[in-house]
Amino acid sequence: MGTITKALEMLDHFSRHRPELGLADFVRLTGRDKATVHRHLVELAANGFLEQDEGSRAYRLGPAILRLAGVRERTHPARSVLRPVVQALAEELGELVHMSILQGELLSPLVHADPFAHGTQVHFDEAEMLPLHATSSGLAVLAFGDPAWAEGILAAPLPRFTDNTETDPARLRAMIAATQASGIAALDRAFDGEVVSQGVPVFGPDARVFGALSVAVPRVRAGAAKSTEIAAALRRGCVVATRALGGQVPEAHRALWPEGN
Amino acid sequence: MGTITKALEMLDHFSRHRPELGLADFVRLTGRDKATVHRHLVELAANGFLEQDEGSRAYRLGPAILRLAGVRERTHPARSVLRPVVQALAEELGELVHMSILQGELLSPLVHADPFAHGTQVHFDEAEMLPLHATSSGLAVLAFGDPAWAEGILAAPLPRFTDNTETDPARLRAMIAATQASGIAALDRAFDGEVVSQGVPVFGPDARVFGALSVAVPRVRAGAAKSTEIAAALRRGCVVATRALGGQVPEAHRALWPEGN
């Protein structure tokens, strides 16, 4: 392992619950010699990747990271980063794939790709906001977002879009539980009367739900084999999209969407 | 220079105008051997600090940076990072110092510190939004923000707060020019009839104005000596605050607020 990697890996030890770490903490966490660790810390700090608290001498993430993140966001915004991911999935599956981000109590479509591989296609409007309880994307977000927040959504009156739209909180809770168990949300004609869809959550920094990735198939083409194929692709997609955003899958759920790497 | 620094400095070559760089570009920019540069690039990419375009093989800033920036923002938000800067300035000068951030066409106070060193104090309300044309903070932002945007502000009717509030666009343009030349905005009783103030801009990522740092003094204590002292402190403050935010002073104006380092 190169010196650069050793130094950069130290940055990974910071998190919401560990905002500051001292020299001794790093020695424990890395298992490396104190002198080595100290030199790495000093060098990271000299470059602004860490800064040291005057009083406690503890280290925290530095401002240089903010600057670089600003550059990345301006030059490669989430949308342009996710587009190739969505397109690759769509081409692989031959079906419509879309990525939406959570905004308040609705999902806002960010990118979609339709391979036009078949005669019948799913209609998708990027300007239309998606409800949480009636789409597979939404179900995925409800299942892996903050539970108290999800309860709040279920508590409000829920609109019905088709005969298959579920609006009963108790049954929705069961569907959320099933999604939490499998890692994949699946809905049959709940929003559009001709569409069957599956979705996975996508996580942002600090392992919070950022949005969802979903595949929508015309009912006429849906089937067990196709469903299995899509689920497998989405499991990968969850990890790829999360990684592209600099996000991370919550530790507790990591087994649901195995790391390809 | 350590290996870590060599690798990290490569990240600094990315900017809005240079979102992607190839191996040969880095060789030119760093002057180092191609093999060395390549190994550094690979190691940075392996840690997610860079990612490589499949097609062009060029490198761009990677998602790991976003993740770390998210952690830093959650654990050390701008306000808490700037508080010690503002407090140190206030104690050094014995006067009220505040930092405000630009929100639309007004400045929103973020932190302030009052050393209570004298009998007469400046009244400061953190809940009150500050106008751009009548405060030194605002003048600083107008002077170093986007010129077209600043013109738009001057084009609208401007409220008058005291007898000294300047509302004439032509005269305001002259004051902006003076601020651009000196690097310090100064106003005498333009917003509060008893207060004299000076301000400097603070820049965020990508060298755009983020807000302003300002010192307000009761008119009765104002004077040439004090004004000079404050200006010197603010020149430093601009650089310190900008750096704390991960921002950068625009290249063209760097001489106005010399780097302490």
Add this chain to the structure above:
DNA sequence: ACCAGAGGTTCAAATAATGAACCCATCTTA
């Protein structure tokens, strides 16, 4: 007055970084 644990430093020994030369594409241009 002592000990434990923190941050930080030193210098010989050893490991990891280095760079000249090389390979293989693709793209220009003669």
Add this chain to the structure above:
DNA sequence: TAAGATGGGTTCATTATTTGAACCTCTGGT
């Protein structure tokens, strides 16, 4: 189409940088 130029990437002996045991100093607890 052949020769040259440019770009990405790799190899391996040489070299220089990183490494870690021991040491220093300070603070807080008992």
